[in-house]
Amino acid sequence: MRHPPRLSVLFTGAALVMASGAFAVTGTASGAAAAPLCTVEYSVAGQWAGGFQGAVTVTNNGSALNGWSLGFAFPAGQGVTQGWGAKWSQTGAAVTAGNESWNADLGTGAKVTAGFIASWSGANTAPTIFTLDGTPCATGPGPDPTPTTPPSPTVPTPTPTGPADPPGPVTGAPELTVTGNRLTDQRGATRRLLGVNRSGGEFMCVQGHGIFDGPVDDASVRAIADWKANTVRIPLNEECWLGLDNIRPEYRGSNYVDAVKGLVGRVLARGMTPVVELHWTYGQYTGNSSGCADVHASCQKPMPDARYSPAFWTSVANAFKSDRRIVFDLFNEPYPDRATPTTGQAWTCWRDGGTCPGIGYEVAGMQDLVDSVRATGARNLVLVPGIAYSNDLSQWLTQSPTDPTGNLAAAWHVYNFNTCSSEACWDSSLAPVAARVPLVAGEIGENTCGHAFIDRVMAWFDARALSYLGWTWNTWNCSSGPALITSYDGTPTGFGTGLRDHLRAQN
Incomplete structure (x- = not known):
């Protein structure tokens, strides 16, 4: 800003981040020839007792879309509690992420990322079946997460108040890190x-x-x-x-x-x-x-x-x-x-x-x-x-x-x-x-x-x-x-x- 004269400004998924990073599943449509092809990258930024934060990136390899819907199923009872980058809903194991008004256009070769917080208990197995507008993508094996502590070992793990609690923020000014399209602190909190x-x-x-x-x-x-x-x-x-x-x-x-x-x-x-x-x-x-x-x-x-x-x-x-x-x-x-x-x-x-x-x-x-x-x-x-x-x-x-x-x-x-x-x-x-x-x-x-x-x-x-x-x-x-x-x-x-x-x- 110029001054007045004086004196003269993701979807991070259900599996824990592994040393090898995200895994990808590449889909070839099994239906009609005009059905879109897609590539899905599923990753997890952090996991804690009873909850995790994850991300899915979808690449449209088929015809340009004006409006899209990503579907997948959690295999171990996980539940989405909040999300961003898409309109999230879940019925039973089935999860749907639909476009927002500002990211509805998904051209050929274009990518879109959406993120969420979800609950888990017992196991946090990654989903393996994804669809784009109902068209299945062939899936490859994904890593099963191994529970770990939050990113900074010097900060106590927050105690969740319920099965879907996201990580609690650190007190005072945080050490900020870019996680997808979010700023996160030492505990992984947005x-x-x-x-x-x-x-x-x-x-x-x-x-x-x-x-x-x-x-x-x-x-x-x-x-x-x-x-x-x-x-x-x-x-x-x-x-x-x-x-x-x-x-x-x-x-x-x-x-x-x-x-x-x-x-x-x-x-x-x-x-x-x-x-x-x-x-x-x-x-x-x-x-x-x-x-x-x-x-x-x-x-x-x-x-x-x-x-x-x-x-x-x-x-x-x-x-x-x-x-x-x-x-x-x-x-x-x-x-x-x-x-x-x-x-x-x-x-x-x-x-x-x-x-x-x-x-x-x-x-x-x-x-x-x-x-x-x-x-x-x-x-x-x-x-x-x-x-x-x-x-x-x-x-x-x-x-x-x-x-x-x-x-x-x-x-x-x-x-x-x-x-x-x-x-x-x-x-x-x-x-x-x-x-x-x-x-x-x-x-x-x-x-x-x-x-x-x-x-x-x-x-x-x-x-x-x-x-x-x-x-x-x-x-x-x-x-x-x-x-x-x-x-x-x-x-x-x-x-x-x-x-x-x-x-x-x-x-």
């Missing part, structure tokens, strides 16, 4: 990031006014927690973190780093997840939609720079890699699409960096930044934004960087004035991404001083168990930019009232 942004660290230091805008003491952090937020996103400035000499000494280098570490520690102490994010960067850009002509990190640039941004993430990852409760958000709002002649070139620039058309400095691509983080040994969750100020994820799945840890989530921003600001756009462009990877709306907001628009955003995200963070926990005039509060004691604006009341209802 988690959502719901909270606010705390702006200031990106602009105060480079403008020579301080490090943060307003107090960041424990009282102010407690006020955020009192809204029942569980996440605080903290925008940063790479020149201030790296201590470059264009920044005043008292606001750069170790002074800045220590201040950020202090805020991160206070957020953690209040049981919330800190998201540290690269917001303003080096590199001169004066083209379409330029925020400033300055070569220094004094505004939002279209892409991170190769000169300092990888060094920033190397330093940040080294600072926080010992604590996996801290999330890394690679870059605020890329907009190479405003500089390059074509959208295809924009996505290539976004991923690979280098010399990008229309951008006069050498760019660091998202792959460069992921590589910088992982080279330190950090396994923290990493958020990767799209293009068009993070409002376009249309090629995120095909262009996303590779990650040896598999711990990447998609980041998206939306305001009432963005291009993709309607449910129709979200259904067509966001839902396919959310069906494959965790999706975090790192910034949501509106410039109306009200909350009618974010109410719609939150309703859409709630229906899919996705994450969102309001912009911003600062006492600005909400008519000049989305501001949640009028005081750092948590007194909300009209806009903030909508987010506060919703967070309290969710948590």
Whole structure:
């Protein structure tokens, strides 16, 4: 988000994950020639006494479908108690997973994944017979699960309150891991990031006014927690973190780093997840939609720079890699699409960096930044934004960087004035991404001083168990930019009232 002027965001199945991973059953239709062919991959992310979490991925190898229904039977009395990615029902042993409105289209070669929580007792044998729209798929042998403890041996196994109890979440900020299209904690419990942004660290230091805008003491952090937020996103400035000499000494280098570490520690102490994010960067850009002509990190640039941004993430990852409760958000709002002649070139620039058309400095691509983080040994969750100020994820799945840890989530921003600001756009462009990877709306907001628009955003995200963070926990005039509060004691604006009341209802 740009700032107002100042002083000058599965189905995991019924068997335990085996060392060899998921098994597949490949079907050849036994009926009419026009019947669809399918491939089914069945896997389990976690199992505990009386319950388990699993996933099924279906590939349509036949004709394109508009609406689909997956059927299978549990062989040992297992029972689905909740699910996502499909409309679930069960009668006796027979389980049906039907499409949602946003994943009804299943083209030839397309995949869809759905997840569930289920109960088991005695044995948890995997199903071996699957059908797609009633057409059987030939089945191969699947592994029988062997009960084990939850993923982290240092965390006690939760005691279920009934035969279908999912794992209980850990207390406080979790260590987040990508499991299919969900974020899970050390116990395998599904988690959502719901909270606010705390702006200031990106602009105060480079403008020579301080490090943060307003107090960041424990009282102010407690006020955020009192809204029942569980996440605080903290925008940063790479020149201030790296201590470059264009920044005043008292606001750069170790002074800045220590201040950020202090805020991160206070957020953690209040049981919330800190998201540290690269917001303003080096590199001169004066083209379409330029925020400033300055070569220094004094505004939002279209892409991170190769000169300092990888060094920033190397330093940040080294600072926080010992604590996996801290999330890394690679870059605020890329907009190479405003500089390059074509959208295809924009996505290539976004991923690979280098010399990008229309951008006069050498760019660091998202792959460069992921590589910088992982080279330190950090396994923290990493958020990767799209293009068009993070409002376009249309090629995120095909262009996303590779990650040896598999711990990447998609980041998206939306305001009432963005291009993709309607449910129709979200259904067509966001839902396919959310069906494959965790999706975090790192910034949501509106410039109306009200909350009618974010109410719609939150309703859409709630229906899919996705994450969102309001912009911003600062006492600005909400008519000049989305501001949640009028005081750092948590007194909300009209806009903030909508987010506060919703967070309290969710948590």
